[in-house]
Amino acid sequence: MKKIIFKTLFIYRDDFDSRAIMELVTILAALPSAPGAASRTDIHRSFKGHLSSEAMARALTELKRKHLATCRTEKNTGAAKELWSRHE
Secondary structure, eight states: OHHHHHHHHHHHTTTSOHHHHHHHHHHHHHSOBTTOOEEHHHHHHHTTTOSOHHHHHHHHHHHHHTTSEEEEEEOOSSSOEEEEEEOO
């Protein structure tokens, strides 16, 4: 886990401010390794509700873009649910 955190800090050191980087790292740390997964609700709860949906969406998009996280969609009778996992 430490390796992935340092990798994340290195990748984003010039692109984001320190708060955004800490959000990325915290989200990444909250994600289970595949095949486990966390929903956006699970991730939001790991911040005890102190993360805007915009910041979470931005961070998850970046983590997916850099191949540090993956997303799969689980369909059910209601709205589809995004499930996120961390790459090791």
